[in-house]
Amino acid sequence: MDEVSVAASQVPTLLEWTPNLWRGFQTTMLVTVLGALLMFALSFVLGMMAHSQHLLVRGAARTVIVFFRGTSLLIQLFWFYFALPLLGISLDPVFAGVLALGLNYGAYGAEVVRGSINAVHPTQWEAATALNLSRWRRMQRVIWPQAVVLMIPAMNNLFIQLLKSTPLLYAIQIVDLLTMGEALRFQGGDVAVIYTALLVIYFVTAYFFTFLFSLAEVRGKAKLGQHQGVASALRELVRSKSPEPERVVAGR
Amino acid sequence: MSEIWNWNYAFSVLPELLEAFVKVTLVVTVLGTLLAATLGLVFALVRHARIPVLSPLLTAFIEFVRSTPVLIQLFFLFFILPDFGILLSAMVTGVIGLGVHYACYYTDVYRAGIDAVPVGQWEAATSLHLSRRRTWQRVVLPQAIRNVLPSLGNYAIAMFKETPYVSLIGVVELVGMARQVAADTSEYLEPLTMAGAIFLAASYPTALLLRRLERYLETSAAT
Numbered sequence: 001m002d003e004v005s006v007a008a009s010q011v012p013t014l015l016e017w018t019p020n021l022w023r024g025f026q027t028t029m030l031v032t033v034l035g036a037l038l039m040f041a042l043s044f045v046l047g048m049m050a051h052s053q054h055l056l057v058r059g060a061a062r063t064v065i066v067f068f069r070g071t072s073l074l075i076q077l078f079w080f081y082f083a084l085p086l087l088g089i090s091l092d093p094v095f096a097g098v099l100a101l102g103l104n105y106g107a108y109g110a111e112v113v114r115g116s117i118n119a120v121h122p123t124q125w126e127a128a129t130a131l132n133l134s135r136w137r138r139m140q141r142v143i144w145p146q147a148v149v150l151m152i153p154a155m156n157n158l159f160i161q162l163l164k165s166t167p168l169l170y171a172i173q174i175v176d177l178l179t180m181g182e183a184l185r186f187q188g189g190d191v192a193v194i195y196t197a198l199l200v201i202y203f204v205t206a207y208f209f210t211f212l213f214s215l216a217e218v219r220g221k222a223k224l225g226q227h228q229g230v231a232s233a234l235r236e237l238v239r240s241k242s243p244e245p246e247r248v249v250a251g252r
Numbered sequence: 253m254s255e256i257w258n259w260n261y262a263f264s265v266l267p268e269l270l271e272a273f274v275k276v277t278l279v280v281t282v283l284g285t286l287l288a289a290t291l292g293l294v295f296a297l298v299r300h301a302r303i304p305v306l307s308p309l310l311t312a313f314i315e316f317v318r319s320t321p322v323l324i325q326l327f328f329l330f331f332i333l334p335d336f337g338i339l340l341s342a343m344v345t346g347v348i349g350l351g352v353h354y355a356c357y358y359t360d361v362y363r364a365g366i367d368a369v370p371v372g373q374w375e376a377a378t379s380l381h382l383s384r385r386r387t388w389q390r391v392v393l394p395q396a397i398r399n400v401l402p403s404l405g406n407y408a409i410a411m412f413k414e415t416p417y418v419s420l421i422g423v424v425e426l427v428g429m430a431r432q433v434a435a436d437t438s439e440y441l442e443p444l445t446m447a448g449a450i451f452l453a454a455s456y457p458t459a460l461l462l463r464r465l466e467r468y469l470e471t472s473a474a475t
Contacts, residue, residue, distance in 0.1 A: 066456060067452065070455045070456045070459075071448040071451045072413045072414070072415075072416045072427065072448075073413070074416035074417065074419070074427055075416065075427055075430075075444060075447055075448045075451060076448070078427070078444050079444050079445070079448065082434065082440035082444060083441040083444050083445065086439075086440065086441050087256060160319065163321075164320065164322065165321070166321070167323040167324055168323060168420075170323075170420075171420055178323070178327075181324075185331070191328075191331040191335065195324060195327060195328040195331070195332070196328075199316070199321075199324055202319070202324070203316055206319040206320070
């Protein structure tokens with residue numbers, strides 16, 4: 001009785017709430033990373049399928065892509081969460097969330113993969129053919145390494161979009177960062193403080209991952225002989241403070 | 253055992269869903285797009301003018317809004333505006349939230365369009381002694397906007413697909429209605445699937461039309 005009244009009269013501060021926010025953040029990260037892994041895998045599979053010479057394979061890929069790009073993420077999320085159990089498939093909310101995020105953004109990623117493969121210069125295809133490489137070797141050793149570097153900025157955007165969509169999981173009862181923020185609000189916490197803190201956390205996280213993607217791009221370019229490598233990029237960054245490293249904007 | 257999919261039920265919920273779609277989802281999309289397109293243009297002009305303090309601040313604001321979840325921005329507006337004595341309906345809050353968020357994307361689209369206008373056009377406007385205002389109004393913007401119309405349209409579709417977010421601040425749009433109907437009967441499969449079908453039926457043809465517009469603009473610009 002006493003404890004309850006004490007708890008009700010004292011609103012926890014943001015600092016006291018940090019352990020809870022941290023737990024929520026871990027869930028958010030878990031869903032983001034798993035969702036992103038599924039997204040990358042699907043982008044690759046669907047992107048390669050969309051590039052296939054067989055009409056049936058291409059058609060199947062296009063159908064999946066159109067379907068998941070054409071409907072709203074929230075519908076897909078609810079569908080996996082509410083509707084699939086009716087079909088006898090019971091899903092853990094986290095699993096449903098990862099599935100929806102991965103499929104939705106994977107469909108967008110497939111277009112990125114397809115576009116990047118098409119963007120590799122025709123002479124590279126011709127050279128590989130002239131060297132009598134098999135279709136598989138041509139893709140694996142010539143086209144793919146170049147296409148990957150081309151798709152990194154767009155994949156970075158998609159990853160940030162995915163990260164920014166994870167608060168939706170609050171709607172299917174996943175205890176993520178937003179849920180923890182809401183819990184503090186229900187305890188009587190200051191709305192402005194809570195939401196500003198949440199936004200800042202997402203902002204910092206997004207920038208951290210953008211930094212990682214930039215490093216990956218530099219490494220990929222270095223392997224192709226188009227860049228000096230990560231060490232030199234960092235040296236440049238330290239030496240000349242004024243020109244910012246090329247910033248990748250989050251867009252669709 | 254009850255059947256998994258009931259066509260009669262699926263069609264019986266359709267009128268309610270369509271009503272929510274037309275009265276709320278489409279209205280939010282159109283108003284949100286108008287707000288985003290207008291505000292985005294203002295942002296782009298302010299950034300282009302390089303006004304000390306204001307332009308860098310705006311750039312930082314845009315970067316922040318773009319890098320953070322729109323859902324939390326909606327919650328932020330929904331719970332904070334009343335503290336400042338601004339009482340808006342959830343729907344208006346949703347339009348403002350989505351509109352401001354997408355304005356930050358539109359800004360870059362406009363900027364790309366403005367940058368793509370050849371320098372000669374600016375020089376021609378100067379040599380004709382057009383005022384700054386008329387240069388923008390009659391020379392630069394018409395060309396800039398024409399070039400980026402497809403991108404603007406694509407963002408409108410993206411916003412359209414994010415309108416269900418406003419159901420989480422209590423606006424009963426298409427998905428909110430689907431959930432309400434489903435909760436009444438505890439049959440989720442049909443309403444949610446029909447809602448998805450409506451989204452697909454609206455967004456896919458629009459996307460195809462935009463692609464045609466893009467191709468048309470490319471070929472007509474080349475001649």
